[in-house]
Amino acid sequence: xLANVETLKQLINILGPCGMEQLVRNFISKNIRKHVDxxxxxxxGNLVCHQKGKGDKIMLAxxxxxxxxxxxxxxxxxxxxxxxxxxxxxxxLLGQSVSLIDDNANLICxxxxxxxxxHEDFPIEKVPLIDDVYIDAGVDEQALIKKGVRVGTFAVxxxxxxxxxxxxxxxGKGIDDRxxxxxxxxxxxxxxxxxxxxxxxxxxxxxxxxxxxxTCVDCIDPDWGIAVDVTNSLDAMxxxxxxxxxxxxxxxMDTEMIASSCLNxxxxxxxxxxxxxxQMKVEEGGTTDATRIRLARGGIPATTVGVxxxxxxxxxxxxxxxxxxxxxxxxxxxLKSPPKCRV
Numbered sequence: 001x002l003a004n005v006e007t008l009k010q011l012i013n014i015l016g017p018c019g020m021e022q023l024v025r026n027f028i029s030k031n032i033r034k035h036v037d038x039x040x041x042x043x044x045g046n047l048v049c050h051q052k053g054k055g056d057k058i059m060l061a062x063x064x065x066x067x068x069x070x071x072x073x074x075x076x077x078x079x080x081x082x083x084x085x086x087x088x089x090x091x092x093l094l095g096q097s098v099s100l101i102d103d104n105a106n107l108i109c110x111x112x113x114x115x116x117x118x119h120e121d122f123p124i125e126k127v128p129l130i131d132d133v134y135i136d137a138g139v140d141e142q143a144l145i146k147k148g149v150r151v152g153t154f155a156v157x158x159x160x161x162x163x164x165x166x167x168x169x170x171x172g173k174g175i176d177d178r179x180x181x182x183x184x185x186x187x188x189x190x191x192x193x194x195x196x197x198x199x200x201x202x203x204x205x206x207x208x209x210x211x212x213x214x215t216c217v218d219c220i221d222p223d224w225g226i227a228v229d230v231t232n233s234l235d236a237m238x239x240x241x242x243x244x245x246x247x248x249x250x251x252x253m254d255t256e257m258i259a260s261s262c263l264n265x266x267x268x269x270x271x272x273x274x275x276x277x278x279q280m281k282v283e284e285g286g287t288t289d290a291t292r293i294r295l296a297r298g299g300i301p302a303t304t305v306g307v308x309x310x311x312x313x314x315x316x317x318x319x320x321x322x323x324x325x326x327x328x329x330x331x332x333x334x335l336k337s338p339p340k341c342r343v
Contacts, residue, residue, distance in 0.1 A: 001167055002321040007031065008182045012161035012172035015105050017068025017154050018085045018207045021045060023105045024064040028181060028202050035188040036200065044215040047202040049188065053195035056338060059222035060187070060198065060331075061213055061289040062180030062229065063206030066173065067313055069098065069155040071135070078144055080111070080135040082155070086207030087286075091127050092314035097158035098135060100149055108148050110158060111137035157315040168245065168321055175309055175317040177206070180228040183306075183328055190332045198335070203289055213289035217296040224263060224301040224341050227290035228331070230319065231281055233308035242308040244320040247277030248327035251304035254283035257291040260301035262341035267305065267334055274333045276326050279308070301341040305331060 002008070016024035025047045033039050038050040047064070067086030074080050093113045100108045115132050135155060137144060161172035172178075184200045191198060199220050203212030206229075217225065231249050233242045242249055250267050251259050264280075271278040293302040307323040 002325050004186065005167070005321065007185070008170070008178070008324070009161040009172070011178040011182055012174045014174065014178075015099060015101050015107070015156050016064055016066055016174065017156050018065035018205050020101065020105050020154050021064040021204045024178070024181070025202065028064070028185060032185050032188050032200070035192045042216060042219060044212055045204040046212045046216045048216065048220070049200040049202070051188065051192060051196065051198045051200070053197045055196055056223035056340070057220065058196060058198045058335070058338065059201055059217065059220055059225035059293060060184055061201045061203050061225060061227045061293065062184050063177045063203045063212065063289060064181060065204055065207050066156065066176060066178070067207050071100070071149065071151055071153040071155065073151065074141050074144060074149070076141050078137060078140040080137070080149070082130065082133060082135060084130055085154070087313050088130065089314050090130050090133065092311070093133050094128065096315045098155040099158045100135070100137070100153055100155045102148055108153070109137055111135040111155065159316040164318065169318055170321055171316055171318045173316055175319050176230045176312060179230055179307060179319055179324060183228050183324060183331070186328050187331055187335070191335055194335065196335060196338070206289055210287070210289050210292045213292035214296070217293050217300070221297055222293070222300060224260065225290065225293035226263070226302065226331070227288040227293065227304045228327070229288040229304055229306045230309045230312065230317070231283060231306055232285060232312040233310050242279055242281055244308055244310065244318070245322055246279055248305055248323055248330055249279045249281040249308055251281045251283055251290070254287045254291070254304070255285065256287040257294050257302070259290065259303035260341055260343065262339060262343055263301055263303045266339040266341070267303070267330065270333045270337065271330055274329070276330045276333065278330060301343055
């Protein structure tokens with residue numbers, strides 16, 4: 001069983017859409033502080049946790065934000081039109097519960113995502129667009145305003161973390177990328193006596209452009225970096241592709257980055273030596289904070305390591321806890337004998 005799984009559940013459950021990461025940041029800061037030498041929040045909102053030591057300056061990044069929604073208009077009857085924060089699969093929204101939150105990320109009220117067709121009891125004849133979807137909170141405009149809802153109010157899916165069938169599979173709303181945050185938190189416990197120069201960075205606003213990583217990498221100026229993030233499993237379509245339970249995924253290429261072959265070669269070598277299962281990944285539908293690291297300051301060696309999940313960028317995703325456990329093991333073994341990569 002995955003150790004400290006209750007911490008993972010708590011992380012997943014925290015309300016923290018892109019641009020509203022403060023509760024996630026506070027939770028991580030409180031729990032990681034005793035395992036690092038320095039903790040600070042930079043001007044953009046990234047949480048930087050530094051273990052001081054010798055050798056290469058290493059940056060490990062995981063993003064705190066989750067995809068979300070934002071109220072862009074409120075009708076007289078209280079139905080709220082929405083804009084997306086990050087990339088969504090619109091079909092996954094219908095009939096789902098959401099939490100509307102205030103500027104401190106605290107709950108204002110709950111609502112349900114629906115369409116005109118459902119509201120009027122008509123059949124849905126096509127996959128809805130985001131413009132077809134709205135939030136119904138059961139009260140009119142004036143009641144919403146009194147509660148504190150306005151144009152610009154954030155909303156996030158209302159799905160608590162839970163196991164599915166066994167403790168090997170966990171589902172929840174914020175798996176992307178609270179899983180990565182959890183992995184870094186667990187790694188910090190393991191590496192605190194290694195005396196490596198490691199920056200554990202919990203970034204903001206990854207889902208809309210990896211902006212947190214972009215601002216942070218310029219300040220840290222690492223020798224190399226790894227983004228720890230989830231990736232889309234294709235095991236429903238192809239039983240041999242990025243399978244849940246078959247180990248962490250190491251990215252060779254995504255839509256915006258060709259990863260450092262030096263880092264990837266060493267990761268594969270370490271995995272084989274320690275008998276840790278892993279999967280190589282070619283990502284054709286997204287990217288991670290590693291892209292911002294890779295392109296910073298004239299070019300920095302970078303790659304992405306993470307776990308495959310099902311239902312990525314929907315209201316609820318599924319991850320395998322053994323993959324998370326093996327990802328921690330792989331990265332720890334890697335950090336015990338890091339490479340000297342300059343490309």
